[in-house]
Amino acid sequence: MSAALLEPRVLAPRNYLNADYGWKSWLFTLDHKRIAVLYLVSVTFFFLIGGFFAVLMRLQLTDPQGTLVGPETYNKFFTLHGLIMTFFFMMPAIPAVLGNFLIPLMIGADNVAFPKLNLLSWYIYILGGLFTLNATIAGGVDTGWTFYTPYSSTYPNTQVTAVAVGVFITGFSFILTGLNFIVTIHKMRAPGLTWFRMPLFLWAMYATSCFMVLCAPVLAITIFLLALGRLFHIGIFSVALGGDPLLFQHLFWFYSHPAIYIMILPAMGVVSELIACFARKRIFGYRIMCFSIVAIAVLGLLVWGYHMFVTGQSVNAELIFSLLSFLVAIPLAVMVLHWASTLYKGSISYEAPMLYALGFIGLFTIGGLSGLFLDSLATGVPLTGTYFVVAHFHYLMVGGIVMGYLGGLHFWWPKISGRKYPEGWAAFAAAIIFVGSNLTFFPQFLLGYLGMPRQYAFYPATFQVLNVMSSAGATILGVGYLVPLIYLMWSVRYGQVAEPNPWGAKGLEWQTASPPPTENFAQSPGVTEEAYAYLGEEEAGVG
Amino acid sequence: MQGIAIHPEQASTIAPSVDYLFSFLTAAALFFTVLMFLIIFYFMIKYRRRSPVDRAKAIEGTLPLEILWIAIPTVIVAVIFVWGSRLYLRNAEPPPGSMEVFVTGRQWMWKVEHPEGQREINELHVPVGRPVKLTMTSEDGIHSFYVPAFRVQKNVLPGQYTSLWFEPTKVGTFHFFCGQYCGAFHAGMTGSVIVVKPDEYAQWLTGVVPGETVAAAGAPGAVMAPAGVQGGTTAAAGAQGGSAVAGEKQFQQSGCPVCHLDNGKGLGPSFVGLYGNPVHLTNGQTVTADDAFIRECILTPDVRRVAGYPPLMASFQGQLSDEQVLNVIAYIRSLGAKPGKPPEKEGAGVPGGGATAPAGAQGGTAAAGAQGGTAAGEKLFQQHGCPVCHPAAGKGLGPSLAGVYGHPVQLTNGQTVTADDAYIRECILTPDVRRVAGYPPLMASFQGQLSEEELLDVIAYIRSLGAGPGKPPEKEGAGVPGGAATVPAGAQGGTTAPAGAPGGTAAAGEKVFQQRGCPVCHPAAGKGLGPSLAGVYGHPVQLTNGQTVTADDAFIRECILTPDVRRVAGYPPLMASFQGQLSEEELLDVIAYIRSLGAEPGKPPEKEEEKK
Known part of the structure; x- marks a missing residue:
């Protein structure tokens, strides 16, 4: 092991990182791994911008009078925070970074099915991002990330159209990426890698991709109609012109509600990989897990009216949507139970990725159970539109997606960069993020229950104590995010050189060099065993 | 105020039952x-690694256990679903x-009307122990009426009625909020439900109680106004007198x-003798003016x-309260009661005939030009009130055509453009993009x-006007900033130049002032x-909301950038925002120029205007 450490850099074998140099080799690359790195840099950039707006929001809310900025400006802060985090960080983060990097490696292929399309997706994503950033600089947008009509279609004088175009463009990036992954997983699996031998991460990515292809067009069309309405005064969503503003909510949530499940599925896939590896156990009830992933994706498509309990839809519709949203909770609960039982009689070690995975389970359990309050009609109605929703959502998004993403990033960091991150710092950051998430978002549950509506630039003084607590927690959370940013960048140059399989993990991606050569595998691998064929304790010394 | 509460106040009949479920869920x-933890x-x-425990017979999944795990959440979820739904x-x-x-919601206030005619804003008085049903609609976007202490919420939608009900169980004052983001001051769209004893409520309804907001709004008058309306247009003048005076x-x-x-002959129709008479529309x-x-x-x-008037009027939505609108209507109604000469009918008749005299002259040339559609174009030109601002000759609010x-x-941006079909079309459809210098953005x-x-x-008609005797008055009009028409500015220019330190920017400001057409209205x-x-700068100015403000740099800047927020009393809300139209430097120049105008011998004519 120490021999590997001291290996001089000049002697590093040819890999995808040193195969070529210069900006052209990156911007015109067709290598899925390099495209994944491009995405990694871009989503980190957008995460920092979205996080910056979150910092400003929490600063504003320390004071009930909201004296930091005026309400118009604050409205832009939460809109841009939501927009950038949702469309430019959370949706692409795991699929486009880890998915792009890992799908071909995990199935033993040399690339995705359509490498040029893959690069095009990134450019489309960047184009959409630039549109949105440009609109942000040109004055921002204040509709909330949900663009609810008729407010968005009629009133604001902000850059609604420009941002709508940005999101519309980005939607195509998701559609093309999804298409690419579906074909890749269908057609390019190594001999012997049957569907039920695939790691759960691939199942999650497959479900996500199907969803993207089915639903992202609905979002694109909805946003397009909104832009049409603004530009040409077409009254699809405008009451004055004979349209229906609620139609927008139906269309928007038809995409965006499942999008929430779909954003979290890849994170659940990642966590499954981490738990299995660090517990040295095959995932408990593997097949049930596969079916759960599919069930979440399918049921998720039918739950959009859950966001519209107070819009005056018919009682029958409300009952059905309430029931369906409860049903989604079942496969989610099953997955959590299965992770816990995977630990049973495992041989568990606690490297940073495992800490992230365990943190994910904790936060996801709280976030998921809080969803029951919103699913139930009697309690959901008074909680709609309050900070309870904000807290629930952020437990799943920050506690779920970001934890899963960071866990995955640490786990596969040796594979991606060829270097190890500093373990102590990573464990410290994982703990800080877990604590910070709870301190930030738990007070918001209480705020919502007490009746504080969301998207308020100022608020009655009764809510101040909890808001200050939340802002204090956000400070800790912010530090927690900056620490990995620093040490991961540091490790690219100064980290220990990683061996091909530093965790002793199963899975094809660990059977090639770290970092892998451009063609991924020297010779095409075959698969003869089930996923997660960990043998238990006797193998445990490898790490 | 009271620190952290454990749960919100319970003040309605359903609150305890909702909280019961909430507690169970918690x-x-x-x-x-x-x-799980x-x-x-x-x-x-x-099972930490290397711990000496028995790991034999590790299970990878057993069917009975898995069925149990699916069954348990299913049962729990079913119980909660049935409970919550029932x-x-x-x-x-x-x-x-x-x-x-x-209840009517609009950006950013709540208006409440009781069946007895009592009205209030951002407050809702209800008697304790009696079920109250709110029937709600919105005048603009979607809002949401949310009373945390009652555990009720419902969206308030434009063009639709929604309802919610509650039965208060406690006397007191409870917050209500707008629960659906609705724009800039969403956070300010809040108010109080004031639950009082039934006899206090009955007293409040009569308006005798010194209720805070209602008394201030002139409760007796407000209650009378709707009664008068329902009484029919022939109602005794006495009944409406109070509100017409306020109007x-x-x-x-x-x-x-x-x-x-x-x-x-104004920019809008006269109201004398208008009420109850038919009016032509564009x-x-x-339609009958009721x-x-x-x-x-x-x-x-x-x-x-x-018909016959340009679309200049701004909406007073959100500017006037319901009572104020009713009062103004009562006043207009009182004007219509005068000896029934309906000049409005004639004004509206413009498109048909009378006032086309100047246009008629040009109409002739149009016919000579044999341009298709010019006659129709002329009719539209009249009908939409274009000549009001674009006179046949000379300078109006807009350039003569x-x-x-x-x-x-x-143009105001310093460029020059040829007035061809494309540019005229642009001016009609998107007039704010490239504007002719010397005219305001109305x-x-x-x-x-x-x-x-x-x-x-319409374009054909304007083309036909251009075929007239080829003197281009427009060019002269556009030349305003540079030279000729600076007559009024010249008078002021005298004082600005020697004004001292800020003189340089004031001079630049005057140029901008001319170029943007400010003198047309000011x-x-x-x-x-x-x-x-x-003589305005530094002097107090009265606002439409009854307040007084000093015309300093900040207020002038505000008037230029957000003219609709605080407006000077006695003037209509015509001014457009110059946000994004002027650079920061230009803005400072214009303010400097206005400051220099205020340096004139300190008679504040503005103040006198207000008092009228």
Whole structure:
């Protein structure tokens, strides 16, 4: 092991990182791994911008009078925070970074099915991002990330159209990426890698991709109609012109509600990989897990009216949507139970990725159970539109997606960069993020229950104590995010050189060099065993 | 105030039952969270790597266990679903005999009307122990009426009625909020439900109680006004007298007379003898000027417009309270009661005939030019009130269009453009993009108002005007900033130049002031569409909301960038925002220029204007 450490850099074998140099080799690359790195840099950039707006929001809310900025400006802060985090960080983060990097490696292929399309997706994503950033600089947008009509279609004088175009463009990036992954997983699996031998991460990515292809067009069309309405005064969503503003909510949530499940599925896939590896156990009830992933994706498509309990839809519709949203909770609960039982009689070690995975389970359990309050009609109605929703959502998004993403990033960091991150710092950051998430978002549950509506630039003084607590927690959370940013960048140059399989993990991606050569595998691998064929304790010394 | 509360106040009949379910859910969630954490921590410690425990017979999944795990969440979820839904259904319909109150939401306030006619804003008085049903609608976007202490919430939608009900169980004051993001001051769209004892409520309804907001709004008058309306238009003048008087005051304060001159020659129609008479609209229909139509004209003036007048009027939505609108209508009604000469009918008749005299002359040339559609174009030109601002000759609020077509026109951005079909189309549809120098940005877009065919007709007509004797008056008009028409500015220029330190920027500011057409509405002296700015700086100015403010740099900047927020009393809300139109430097220059105007011998004519 120490021999590997001291290996001089000049002697590093040819890999995808040193195969070529210069900006052209990156911007015109067709290598899925390099495209994944491009995405990694871009989503980190957008995460920092979205996080910056979150910092400003929490600063504003320390004071009930909201004296930091005026309400118009604050409205832009939460809109841009939501927009950038949702469309430019959370949706692409795991699929486009880890998915792009890992799908071909995990199935033993040399690339995705359509490498040029893959690069095009990134450019489309960047184009959409630039549109949105440009609109942000040109004055921002204040509709909330949900663009609810008729407010968005009629009133604001902000850059609604420009941002709508940005999101519309980005939607195509998701559609093309999804298409690419579906074909890749269908057609390019190594001999012997049957569907039920695939790691759960691939199942999650497959479900996500199907969803993207089915639903992202609905979002694109909805946003397009909104832009049409603004530009040409077409009254699809405008009451004055004979349209229906609620139609927008139906269309928007038809995409965006499942999008929430779909954003979290890849994170659940990642966590499954981490738990299995660090517990040295095959995932408990593997097949049930596969079916759960599919069930979440399918049921998720039918739950959009859950966001519209107070819009005056018919009682029958409300009952059905309430029931369906409860049903989604079942496969989610099953997955959590299965992770816990995977630990049973495992041989568990606690490297940073495992800490992230365990943190994910904790936060996801709280976030998921809080969803029951919103699913139930009697309690959901008074909680709609309050900070309870904000807290629930952020437990799943920050506690779920970001934890899963960071866990995955640490786990596969040796594979991606060829270097190890500093373990102590990573464990410290994982703990800080877990604590910070709870301190930030738990007070918001209480705020919502007490009746504080969301998207308020100022608020009655009764809510101040909890808001200050939340802002204090956000400070800790912010530090927690900056620490990995620093040490991961540091490790690219100064980290220990990683061996091909530093965790002793199963899975094809660990059977090639770290970092892998451009063609991924020297010779095409075959698969003869089930996923997660960990043998238990006797193998445990490898790490 | 009271620190952290454990749970929100329970103040309605349904609140305890909702809280009961909430507590059950909390307990269940806590139980399962703790259980999961304990199990995971137990496994984490017991099965840490290299711990000497028996790992034989590790299981990878057993069917009975998995079925059990699917069954347990399913049962729990089913219980919660049935519980929550039954509770919800039981409270879905208001009990018979509920007291009904109407609520209207709009950016960013709540208006409440009790069946007895009592009205209030951002407050809702209800008696304790009696079910109350709110019937709600919105005047603009989607809002949501949310009373945390009652555990009720429902969206308030435009063009639809939604309802919710509650039965207060506690006397007291409870917050209500807008729960659906609705724009800039969403956070301010809040208020209080004031639950009082039934006898206090009855007393409050009579308006005798010294209730805070209601008393201030002139409760007796407000209660009378709707009664008068329902009493029919023939109701005794006495009944409406109070509100008509208040209405006249409001009429003056909001600057209505500036455009609605009594002689019918204003920017908008005269109201003398209007009420109850038919009025022609730009869309060719005829409507009777009754309460409903006048209200519509005040709140949504762009939907159905009176023929012969330009679409300048701004909506007073959110500017006037319901009472104030009713008062103004009462005043207009009182004007119509005068000896029934209906000049409005003639004014509206413009498109047909009378006042086409100057246009007629140009119409002849149009016919000579044999341009298709010019006659139709002329008719549209009249019908939409274009000549009001674009006179046949000379300078109006907008440039005269005689002899303009095909000639170069100078723009506010310093560029020059030829007035061809494309540019005229652009001016009609998106007038704010490239504007002619020397004129204010008053023109409204006709996008959606004219069909493509009508648009072509109007352009053809304007083309025909340009074919007239080829003197391009427009060029001279556009030349304003540089030279000729600086007469009024010249007078002021004298004082600005030697004013000292800020002189340089004031001079630049004067140029911008001219170029943007400010003097058209803000004349050097006397009263224009907007106040004259001579001697204003540093002096107090009265606002439409009754407050007084000093015209300092900050206020002038505000007037230029957000003119609709705090407006000077006695002038109509015509001014457009110059946000994004002026650079910061230009803005400072203009303010410096206005400051220099204020340096004139300190007689504040502005203040006198207000007192009128």
